[in-house]
Amino acid sequence: MGRTPCCDKTKVKRGQWSPEEDEILKNYLLKHGTTAGNWITLPHRAGLKRCGKSCRLRWLNYLRPDIKLGNFTQEEDNIICSLYTQLGSRWSVIASKLPGRTDNDVKNHWNTKLKKKLLATNANPTRNFDDSKQVFHSSSMVPKEEEEQAAYSPIQFPFPNWESAGVSSHILNNNKSMVQHDQKQFPLPRLSQDYSKISTSREESMSFGSSSVAMHENVDLAWFNTFEGFPIDDEIMGAGLWTHQSVLEDIDFPVTFS
DNA sequence: AAACACTCCAACCGCGACACC
DNA sequence: AGGTGTCGCGGTTGGAGTGTT
Numbered sequence: 001m002g003r004t005p006c007c008d009k010t011k012v013k014r015g016q017w018s019p020e021e022d023e024i025l026k027n028y029l030l031k032h033g034t035t036a037g038n039w040i041t042l043p044h045r046a047g048l049k050r051c052g053k054s055c056r057l058r059w060l061n062y063l064r065p066d067i068k069l070g071n072f073t074q075e076e077d078n079i080i081c082s083l084y085t086q087l088g089s090r091w092s093v094i095a096s097k098l099p100g101r102t103d104n105d106v107k108n109h110w111n112t113k114l115k116k117k118l119l120a121t122n123a124n125p126t127r128n129f130d131d132s133k134q135v136f137h138s139s140s141m142v143p144k145e146e147e148e149q150a151a152y153s154p155i156q157f158p159f160p161n162w163e164s165a166g167v168s169s170h171i172l173n174n175n176k177s178m179v180q181h182d183q184k185q186f187p188l189p190r191l192s193q194d195y196s197k198i199s200t201s202r203e204e205s206m207s208f209g210s211s212s213v214a215m216h217e218n219v220d221l222a223w224f225n226t227f228e229g230f231p232i233d234d235e236i237m238g239a240g241l242w243t244h245q246s247v248l249e250d251i252d253f254p255v256t257f258s
Numbered sequence: 259a260a261a262c263a264c265t266c267c268a269a270c271c272g273c274g275a276c277a278c279c
Numbered sequence: 280a281g282g283t284g285t286c287g288c289g290g291t292t293g294g295a296g297t298g299t300t
Contacts, residue, residue, distance in 0.1 A: 006285085015293090016268075038285060056286080057269065092288060103288070108267050 006040060007051045014051075017058055024048055025055055026063045034059070061102045068100025072109050080106060080114060 013021075028046035037045060039052040048055065061067075072080075076098055083094045091103035091110075098106065 014270080016295095040285065051270090053271090053286090054269075060287095061268075089289065104268075107289075112266050 006053055009051075011049070012043070012051045012054070013049045014054070017062075021048060021050065022058070022063060025050075025058060029059055029063070030065075057104075061104045066100055067102070072101075072113075076101070077114060080110060081118070084110065084114075 017025075024046055025048060028042070032045075039056045042048075042052055042055050043050045046055075050058075079097055080094055083097060087093055089107070089110075091107045095101050095103040095106045
């Protein structure tokens with residue numbers, strides 16, 4: 001006894017949607033909306049030989065008017081990496097922070113592009129410091145040959161020097177649980193590595209003068225303050241406590257040394 | 259030019275959550 | 280409380296397109 005299928009697979013069309021089918025579905029939904037009836041009966045009502053789930057997916061991922069097509073921007077990449085660090089593969093939540101992007105879109109982009117970038121970076125963590133400009137980048141383009149050599153390289157937690165940087169233990173513990181959860185699926189994403197690098201480079205950075213040290217501390221505290229006082233799930237799932245801007249304030253390098 | 263390898267993304271699938279009866 | 284129907288999610292796959300040999 002398996003699960004009852006949502007429709008008779010032998011009587012519905014599958015595979016790529018034709019422009020005609022797109023037109024029928026789009027016209028129907030623009031006229032009647034998505035709330036008049038349910039998705040299961042929609043194909044019949046609209047005159048389509050498709051599974052209701054297929055119609056829903058086609059509408060949500062491709063046809064609805066507010067969809068954003070085209071390449072992901074650097075800003076969007078940063079947000080995805082940051083949220084993946086904290087949430088793991090909760091694509092719908094991540095996508096909700098990117099107007100016009102769908103969970104499928106974000107998931108595909110992660111699997112085909114960002115994951116490889118992060119793997120490459122983890123294999124070579126010093127890659128992202130641009131010595132000529134003394135700038136940290138929040139993500140990097142990695143030459144193909146380096147991507148190919150990339151290997152799994154989990155990061156130790158807690159990062160050295162976090163506690164000495166004045167980070168309270170309960171915040172460290174919160175982050176630890178997030179990182180551990182995440183590493184079941186994937187080695188620690190790059191962004192946290194950047195933060196660890198900033199923290200661990202404290203002594204080294206002294207040579208740049210006191211203002212650079214102050215900047216480092218500000219970056220650390222801005223990052224941890226984001227989490228202090230409320231669990232990440234409440235924060236992300238709650239009533240818009242994270243805005244586009246607040247995410248960027250946390251993650252939007254470059255940080256320039258004085 | 260052909261064969262093969264690889265990348266990317268649209269679409270499918272199964273499952274858990276939820277609403278309703 | 281339990282059964283049923285539907286929705287929404289995340290993992291996976293098929294195949295078109297592109298690159299390489």
